[in-house]
Amino acid sequence: MVFVWILCAALILLLIAFAAAAVFFFRIALCRQKPHDQGVITTSRMEGQDPWVQHAGKIKAACEWMRAQKFKRESIVSFDGLELSARFLPAPDAVGTVILMHGFHSSCDNDFACILPFYHENGYNILLPDQRAHGQSGGKYITFGVKESRDCLEWARFIEGKYGGDIFLHGISMGGSTVLFCGGLPLPGSVRGIIDDCGFTSPEEIFRHVLRTAFRLPAFPLMNIEAFLIKSIAGFSPDEVSGPEMMARCKVPVLFVHGTEDKFVPIEMGKRNYDACTAYKRAIWTEGAGHGMSYLTDPERCITELTAFLRHCGSVRAAENAGAAAPREDK
Numbered sequence: 103m104v105f106v107w108i109l110c111a112a113l114i115l116l117l118i119a120f121a122a123a124a125v126f127f128f129r130i131a132l133c134r135q136k137p138h139d140q141g142v143i144t145t146s147r148m149e150g151q152d153p154w155v156q157h158a159g160k161i162k163a164a165c166e167w168m169r170a171q172k173f174k175r176e177s178i179v180s181f182d183g184l185e186l187s188a189r190f191l192p193a194p195d196a197v198g199t200v201i202l203m204h205g206f207h208s209s210c211d212n213d214f215a216c217i218l219p220f221y222h223e224n225g226y227n228i229l230l231p232d233q234r235a236h237g238q239s240g241g242k243y244i245t246f247g248v249k250e251s252r253d254c255l256e257w258a259r260f261i262e263g264k265y266g267g268d269i270f271l272h273g274i275s276m277g278g279s280t281v282l283f284c285g286g287l288p289l290p291g292s293v294r295g296i297i298d299d300c301g302f303t304s305p306e307e308i309f310r311h312v313l314r315t316a317f318r319l320p321a322f323p324l325m326n327i328e329a330f331l332i333k334s335i336a337g338f339s340p341d342e343v344s345g346p347e348m349m350a351r352c353k354v355p356v357l358f359v360h361g362t363e364d365k366f367v368p369i370e371m372g373k374r375n376y377d378a379c380t381a382y383k384r385a386i387w388t389e390g391a392g393h394g395m396s397y398l399t400d401p402e403r404c405i406t407e408l409t410a411f412l413r414h415c416g417s418v419r420a421a422e423n424a425g426a427a428a429p430r431e432d433k
Contacts, residue, residue: 164215184240196270205275246305251283286348297416306340342404346378361391
């Protein structure tokens, strides 16, 4: 009898421990954190260890370029009533607009500073939304692309109505999944293509992966508790949307970019998204690049492939300026 009581007590304590871990994970993963300074890139990427430190010069130069530009604020209201904010930079004689969706607990300054001059110099307006629960946008909870994809759709509709021209959706990490999930929604006719840089397959799968690799915790029963918290508090299910599912519905061209040494979002996730895509697709599997590092690792190749993709999908000025070759697919 004593043994039974001890066993029950142990099980209760274990359940309490898992519940506490689930609450901790919910708070660090889904809740709004301290806002980034939207005008200045965080210094951790320039002052930390490799691989970011070796690219400090490029990043600083790109940030100086950003500071010299005259962005203006745009805002929309999301499908669920949040005010969403973005910065907009017009290009002279623009051929279109690129909407860039940043990653988890990050900002467009962190994630896109180095690529923005390319887009702008080649005739593209730039829209830099703060994803919900980031920066100056509203919201308490991050939904890992589930609701953000619908926000991205609203931004595309806004740009089509106000500025016209071709529209491209470009996302990195969680932003990559955001644009992939958006690809399966009824996109405006002006959306010509999607650029996904290291997006994951689904919130549930990236949660499981991070629990296992970063925290050394089992998925069961932690994910069961976590899913209950997410559904009841944040209002979505981790398994309700997936990249392969939405890519099977996608009708616009997609360029997939992923580093072979990505430890945070394994390249296998990127390849599964790629394999499921039924639209025109190209892939850049960047040898030796870590998470979100493809452009910094091999900028010449990424620019060549991106230019060719833009040319294929619609606008031609980038290809004319860069003299791009035909896109190459790496498997």
